[in-house]
Amino acid sequence: MISENINQIQSEIPDHVTLVAVSKYQSIEDTMAVLDAGIHDLGESRVQDFLKKYEVIGDRSRWHFIGHLQKNKVKYLIGKTFLIHSVDSIELVNVIEKESKKQGIVTDVLLQLNLAREDSKSGILAENLNAVLEVIPSCQFVRVKGLMAMGPLTQNNEKIREIFMELKRIYDRIKEESWGEVIKMNYLSMGMTDDYTIAIEEGSNMIRVGRKIFS
Template identity: 75%
Template sequence: MISDNIEKIKSEIPDHVTLVAVTKYHSTEDTKAVLDAGVYDLGESKVQDFLRKYEEIGNGPRWHFIGHLQKNKVKYLIGKTFLIHSVDSIELLNVIEKESEKQDTVTSVLLQLNLAREDTKSGILREDLEAVLKELPKYKYIKVKGLMAIGPLTQNNEEIRNIFVELKKIYDKIKEKFSDEVIQMTYLSMGMTDDYTIAIKEGSNMIRIGRKIFM
């Protein structure tokens, strides 16, 4: 069933779009079934669950941390993740830099934006982004590889589309203006089970899907 669901999703998305299978809440057995189906980008949102699966499965997959990240848990992710999607503050960046320096490794991250201004979601607000970007050149152990956002919780597709359109514009502007050793706009991570088709149309090249894989 998992392999069938993955094949259906793959048939619907362009080759340039990376499918991150959101394996949070699912067993190691089901996670291995995702790998067997040919998807090697796995998304986890709780550090404890991630560490358990990392120990059981290893570093063969490309592990993505997509949940809200507490600063005191950063040290457990360094050197193990392909991407941390949910970087939402300068304070968190500072901790990632410090812990990465300790392990002498470079950590790749995405900046999470909260363009819908939803209180239930983390993320950098539009008006605070410039200040964050100005801080980035000082980091030696972090690469900012793109942006991430969660679509607004609504049934209104136009509201969802507007947020994705805005995020793509910001992504393109940063890519044009800021690209350097630290800032490398490679991934635009937007779109989940309910809205990934909209996200892809508006420029997403990385989607995070869980429910549709395991349904």
């Protein structure tokens, strides 16, 4: 069933879009089934669960940490992730820089925005984004590779589309500006099970899908 679900999703998305299988809450067996189906980008949102799977799967996956990241848990991710999607403050940038320096490893991250301004979501508000970006060029062990956001909690597809359009505009603006080598807009991570088709229409090149793969 997992491989059939993945095949269905892959038939719907363009080749340039990376499918991140959100394996949080899933068993090792089901997570391995995703790898067997040819998907090697896995998304986890809790450090403890991630570490348990990493012990078994290791570098056979490109690991994406997509959940809210507490500063005291950063050290457990360094050197193990392909991307940390959920960087939402200057303080978190500084901790990732410090812990990465300790291990002599450069950590790639995405900046998470909260464009819907929902209290239930983490993320940088649009008006605070430049303050975070201005910190990055002084970092030696953190590289920003793009942006991430979640669609708003609504059934209104037009409101969802508006948020994704706004994120794409911000992504394009940063791409055109000169922020230095440590800020590159390579990945626009937006779109989940219920809204990834809208996200792709609005320019997403990385979607995070869980329920549609594992249900």
